[in-house]
Amino acid sequence: MKTFWANETSLCVSVSGQTQLEENELIQWIISHYPSDIAPSLNDVIPAYSSALFIFKDTAVLNQQALKRTSQKLTHWIESTAQHHSTAQVSFGHVDKIIEIPVYYSSDFGLDLPHIAHEKGISISEVITAHQRGSYRVYALGFAPGFAYLGGTPNEISVQRQLTPRANVTKGSVAIANNQAAVYPSDTPGGWNLVGRTPLFDHLQSTEELINIYPIGGSVKFTSITLEEYNQQSAPEYQI
Amino acid sequence: MSLNVIKAGISCSVQDLGRFGNQHKGITTGGAMDEYAHRWANKLLGNNPSTPTIELLYGLASFQFTATTSFALTGADLNAQLNGTPIKPWRSYKASKGDTLSFGAARCGLYAYIAMPSLHCPTQLNSAATVTRDRLGGLNTNGTVLQAGDTIQAAQAVSRGTQTPTSLIPAYLQQTNSERLSKQQPQTIEFIPGYQNADFSEQARSTFTSKNYEVANEISRMGYMLNGEAITPPAIEYPSEPIALGSIQITNSGQPIVLMRDKQTVGGYPKIGCISRLSLGKLAQCPPGAQVRFSEISTDEARTKLGAMLSIFEG
Numbered sequence: 243m244k245t246f247w248a249n250e251t252s253l254c255v256s257v258s259g260q261t262q263l264e265e266n267e268l269i270q271w272i273i274s275h276y277p278s279d280i281a282p283s284l285n286d287v288i289p290a291y292s293s294a295l296f297i298f299k300d301t302a303v304l305n306q307q308a309l310k311r312t313s314q315k316l317t318h319w320i321e322s323t324a325q326h327h328s329t330a331q332v333s334f335g336h337v338d339k340i341i342e343i344p345v346y347y348s349s350d351f352g353l354d355l356p357h358i359a360h361e362k363g364i365s366i367s368e369v370i371t372a373h374q375r376g377s378y379r380v381y382a383l384g385f386a387p388g389f390a391y392l393g394g395t396p397n398e399i400s401v402q403r404q405l406t407p408r409a410n411v412t413k414g415s416v417a418i419a420n421n422q423a424a425v426y427p428s429d430t431p432g433g434w435n436l437v438g439r440t441p442l443f444d445h446l447q448s449t450e451e452l453i454n455i456y457p458i459g460g461s462v463k464f465t466s467i468t469l470e471e472y473n474q475q476s477a478p479e480y481q482i
Numbered sequence: 483m484s485l486n487v488i489k490a491g492i493s494c495s496v497q498d499l500g501r502f503g504n505q506h507k508g509i510t511t512g513g514a515m516d517e518y519a520h521r522w523a524n525k526l527l528g529n530n531p532s533t534p535t536i537e538l539l540y541g542l543a544s545f546q547f548t549a550t551t552s553f554a555l556t557g558a559d560l561n562a563q564l565n566g567t568p569i570k571p572w573r574s575y576k577a578s579k580g581d582t583l584s585f586g587a588a589r590c591g592l593y594a595y596i597a598m599p600s601l602h603c604p605t606q607l608n609s610a611a612t613v614t615r616d617r618l619g620g621l622n623t624n625g626t627v628l629q630a631g632d633t634i635q636a637a638q639a640v641s642r643g644t645q646t647p648t649s650l651i652p653a654y655l656q657q658t659n660s661e662r663l664s665k666q667q668p669q670t671i672e673f674i675p676g677y678q679n680a681d682f683s684e685q686a687r688s689t690f691t692s693k694n695y696e697v698a699n700e701i702s703r704m705g706y707m708l709n710g711e712a713i714t715p716p717a718i719e720y721p722s723e724p725i726a727l728g729s730i731q732i733t734n735s736g737q738p739i740v741l742m743r744d745k746q747t748v749g750g751y752p753k754i755g756c757i758s759r760l761s762l763g764k765l766a767q768c769p770p771g772a773q774v775r776f777s778e779i780s781t782d783e784a785r786t787k788l789g790a791m792l793s794i795f796e797g
Contacts, residue, residue: 247781248676248726249756250788262721273506285502286511288724290748295724297505303789304796306782382722384508384748387616391722391748402719405734420719430615449617453507 243324245317248295250303251285253313255320256293262393262421265292266381270459272320280316289458290382291391339460343425345416346472347373347438350482352416354404354435361401370466372399373437378423378462388427388443388452392462395423407433414439414480416464423464427452441476483549483638485536485598487628491543491585494628496620497595498534501609505747511727512611512619513743515593515703515766517759518652519557521795523597526554526574526644531795534603534610536596536634541585545596547577552641553598558591558655558767571655572646591655591767598636613744615704650794652764659769668694668775669768671740671761673730674784677723677753681716682732689713690754694773695738697765703744705731706765708774712736715752725749728756730776740765758784760791 248254255272257265273289276296286297296316302309347370349355359366378394385391395418403419408431411417415426417434426432427443446452456462473481487494497520500513514520514537521531541560547553554574555562562569563584569575571594577583585594603610604623612620612627620626621634628634654669679687695710715732729741731751740757741749742765757765758779768774 246676247674249674249728250759250781250785252726252756254676254724254726256723286505288505288747290723291721293721293723295726297502297726300788300792303785304792306785306789309785382748383506384722384724385746387508389508422722449509453504453509458506 243321245320251298251300253296253298253316254293255296255317257324258292262291262381263379266379266393267459268324269294272323275323276316277319280312283312288384290384291393339457341456341460341462343416343440343442343462343464344467344471344475345438345440345464346467346469348469351412351439352437355437358399358401358418358435358437362399364398369399369437372396373418373423374464374466376423376464378464380456380458380460380462383453383456383458386428386430387449388446388455389424390456390462392423393421395421397421401435403433404435407431411436412439412480414441414443414476416440423462427455439472439480441472441480444475444477444480483547483551483636485553485596485634485636486546486548487630487632487634488544488546488582489542490628490630490632491538492540494536494538494543495612496534496603496610496628496634497537497612498610499532500743501607501611501613501618504607505724508747509607509616509618510613510744510747512609512613512616512703514595515743516557516591516595516763518763518791519593519595522572522646523554523556523595525795526556526646527552527597527599527641529597529600533597534601536601536628538585538594538596540588540592541594542587544582544584547579547581547583549638550576550578550640551599551636551638552576553583553596554644555594555596556646557594559589560594561586561589562594572651574641574644576640576643588659588769590658592769593766598634599639599641600637602635615744654764654767663769663771666773668773669764670777671765671774672758672779672784673755673761673776674758674781675755675778677729677755678716678718678720679754681718681752682754683714686714687754690738691776691778694775697768697770697772697774699770701770703742705742705745706740706768708738708740710737713738713754718752720750720752722748722750726756728759728762729753730755730757742766759788760784
């Protein structure tokens with residue numbers, strides 16, 4: 243475990259030496275169980291794969307001794323929790339909810355299917371089958387509202403992100419990068435490899451709806467749908 | 483009383499100190515790009531620091547007052563005029579009913595702030611900060627920037643004219659943009675080493691602090707790209723991790739991107755550290771083509787400087 247101050251008020255905690263799943267479970271346990279008397283000193287807590295950022299309120303810098311006391315208390319608590327986790331092999335933070343994401347897999351939308359197949363020396367249909375076989379977990383939320391980092395992309399289709407991001411990736415695009423998978427919740431620039439498109443997000447407009455799609459720690463399954471099913475479920479502007 | 487937007491210029495948006503408590507859901511904070519100028523605009527009118535202000539990028543905008551009231555102007559010098567008479571930033575003024583406040587092009591810096599007595603804007607998730615990407619904040623509560631025809635509500639109050647003491651006006655806003663671009667004297671940007679700093683080679687770290695970097699044309703409320711001698715990033719793939727305000731990402735091509743108020747909450751590029759909070763406002767005011775030089779600072783020292791800045795606005 244390592245802690246460092248990223249800036250004046252942001253304490254970063256990262257864990258290592260375990261599987262990505264174990265590290266992520268530990269991080270999720272930490273952010274939901276840290277001592278409650280520290281919470282009033284914080285503006286935000288951001289978890290990711292194997293690290294979390296505890297962002298203190300600006301006023302904390304006005305009393306640096308108190309800030310050091312509070313942050314030391316937090317660090318000690320995290321150290322002892324991490325110790326307990328690694329020795330007792332306790333499994334933390336499973337969420338039962340499974341989100342099913344219907345995907346129309348096709349080279350029209352999945353612009354990188356040919357590239358992935360070529361790089362891995364398999365057929366496009368094998369890429370599609372492998373993508374659905376993956377068992378995905380919500381490791382972190384971020385990048386943009388409604389964007390979830392889903393771990394669990396099988397090694398046989400794992401490829402690096404694009405060298406240069408695309409200037410625009412269409413909302414609903416399903417993508418992979420290394421062992422991660424994601425769905426682009428809105429039109430944004432993006433550097434992940436596109437494998438298909440889901441109509442699931444087409445009818446979600448508000449930020450409040452988008453940010454509540456995925457529970458952290460929840461499971462995700464991708465299932466194949468036909469072009470006809472895609473067109474039935476998607477918004478008119480995204481149909482083909 | 484209200485302030486009517488006649489012309490929105492390059493981009494005007496409602497900002498405050500930011501939207502906190504939702505970054506774990508991917509909601510960024512937004513907030514004033516030059517926090518110090520935002521705070522002064524409010525202080526000159528006796529407003530709370532968290533009162534929203536109008537943030538103007540570059541200028542070319544105009545507004546009309548519907549009643550007699552005080553207002554304050556801080557930050558960049560955007561060649562402001564009140565009814566055609568030039569006025570200086572870092573002061574409060576009295577406007578009469580029907581008066582026009584107009585802006586030319588940026589003379590010094592990029593971001594200016596207009597404060598009004600108790601300026602009112604609806605809040606979402608406890609903040610009025612406009613974040614277009616998140617579709618949150620602003621007058622329409624959907625992240626849209628101000629448009630001609632918009633009306634900003636404020637209290638009607640006239641107070642004695644006030645001004646920021648000259649010693650407290652940032653030096654970097656006293657040099658015009660054209661002087662800055664012609665002299666090419668770099669602005670010092672202080673940074674706290676952190677994140678993957680130790681994974682960079684000694685040569686990469688030395689390049690980062692010994693060479694000038696030029697502010698690119700690609701600058702936004704989300705991030706400022708810089709160009710200069712390439713800083714070789716570590717040959718390691720890092721899992722995506724939480725992004726602190728001011729993070730300095732080094733891209734695959736070795737160029738730095740400093741993440742500003744509309745930063746993404748999580749990201750995967752290696753980071754060599756974070757710029758200090760005071761340097762964040764300084765960098766925000768640098769136009770494309772300006773030179774910067776990174777200089778290391780300890781966390782304690784950066785905290786002391788931030789504390790001193792915040793103390794101006796306490797009480």
